Amino acid sequence: MRPTPVVQRRQLLTALPAALALTGCDAITRNPTARAIVESGEQATWRWQRVVGRDGLAREFSAADISPVFKANGTKRPGNPEWQRLAAGGFADWRLKISGLVGRELSLSLADLARLPQRTQITRHDCVEGWSAIGQWTGPALSQLLKAAALRDGARYIVFLCADDYGAEAAKGGLQSASRYYESIDLVDAFHPQTILAHSLNNAPIDAAHGAPLRLRVERQLGYKQAKYLMQIVVADSLAPFGGGKGGYWPDRGYEWYAGT
Ligand SMILES: Nc1nc2c(c(=O)[nH]1)N[C@H]1C(S)=C(S)[C@@H](COP(=O)(O)O)O[C@H]1N2
Numbered sequence: 001m002r003p004t005p006v007v008q009r010r011q012l013l014t015a016l017p018a019a020l021a022l023t024g025c026d027a028i029t030r031n032p033t034a035r036a037i038v039e040s041g042e043q044a045t046w047r048w049q050r051v052v053g054r055d056g057l058a059r060e061f062s063a064a065d066i067s068p069v070f071k072a073n074g075t076k077r078p079g080n081p082e083w084q085r086l087a088a089g090g091f092a093d094w095r096l097k098i099s100g101l102v103g104r105e106l107s108l109s110l111a112d113l114a115r116l117p118q119r120t121q122i123t124r125h126d127c128v129e130g131w132s133a134i135g136q137w138t139g140p141a142l143s144q145l146l147k148a149a150a151l152r153d154g155a156r157y158i159v160f161l162c163a164d165d166y167g168a169e170a171a172k173g174g175l176q177s178a179s180r181y182y183e184s185i186d187l188v189d190a191f192h193p194q195t196i197l198a199h200s201l202n203n204a205p206i207d208a209a210h211g212a213p214l215r216l217r218v219e220r221q222l223g224y225k226q227a228k229y230l231m232q233i234v235v236a237d238s239l240a241p242f243g244g245g246k247g248g249y250w251p252d253r254g255y256e257w258y259a260g261t
C-alpha cells in the first residue's frame with residue numbers, strides 16, 4: 001500500500017480543531033484503508049462547501065428586536081431518566097456523539113464545544129402553530145464539527161437524535177424508538193453558515209424548556225426542524241433506518257421534511 005504523502009496528512013490533521021476530543025483517531029490514521037476514506041470524505045466536504053456558497057442567509061435582527069418572552073413548545077422537559085440525570089449534574093457528563101458515515105467518531109462535552117469558534121445570530125423562529133419569536137442563539141457552526149468528523153463518500157443526511165419522547169406517546173426507550181423526537185437536514189443546510197449547535201439563548205445557557213443543553217438552529221427552516229435536547233448526530237446515506245423513515249418526528253406524521261420559510 002502506497003503511504004499517504006506527509007503533506008496530505010498534515011493538512012488533514014491541522015484541519016481538526018485542537019479542542020475536539022477524538023475517539024479512535026490513532027487507529028484510523030494508522031489504517032491505510034480508513035485513511036483513504038477520511039481523505040475522500042474531506043473532498044466531499046469541500047464539494048459541498050462550494051455549493052453552499054451560493055445560498056442566501058436567513059434574516060438577522062438587532063438586539064432591540066429580541067422577544068421579551070420566547071415561547072417554549074413541544075417537549076418542555078424530557079421525562080427520560082438519562083436526560084434528567086444529566087440535567088441534575090449540570091450536563092457535566094453529557095456528551096454529543098457524532099457517528100455514522102464519518103472517518104472519525106467524535107464525543108464532545110459542552111466544554112469542548114465552547115472552546116470552538118462561536119457564532120451568535122439573532123433570528124426569528126416560526127412555528128407552524130402560528131407563533132413566532134426572535135431570539136439570540138450562540139454556538140459552534142455544525143460545519144466545523146462535520147469537517148472534524150470527516151464525512152465519508154455517500155454521506156447525504158445529518159440526523160439529530162434527541163433526548164425526549166414526544167408528548168403523551170409512551171416512552172419505549174432508546175434513541176430510535178417511534179416516540180423519540182428526531183430531525184434531519186441535507187448537507188447544503190448542514191454546511192450553511194447559520195446552521196449552528198446552540199448552547200445559549202439570549203446570552204444564557206439554554207434552559208430545559210428550550211432544549212438544554214444543546215439544540216440545532218437551522219435558520220432557513222420552520223420551528224419543528226430546530227431539534228432540542230441533542231444527544232447524537234448520525235451521518236447517513238438514507239433516512240429510511242430512522243424513526244418512520246421520513247426524516248423527522250413531525251415529517252413521519254405528515255409534515256414536510258424540507259420546511260423552508
Ligand atoms: N427534541 C425536540 N425538539 C423540538 C420539539 C420537541 O418537542 N422536541 N418541538 C419543535 C417545535 S414544533 C418547535 S416550534 C420548537 C420549539 O422550540 P422552543 O421550545 O425553544 O420554542 O422546537 C422544535 N424542536
Ligand SMILES: [Mo]
Nearest residue numbers: 127128223224
Ligand atoms: Mo413548532
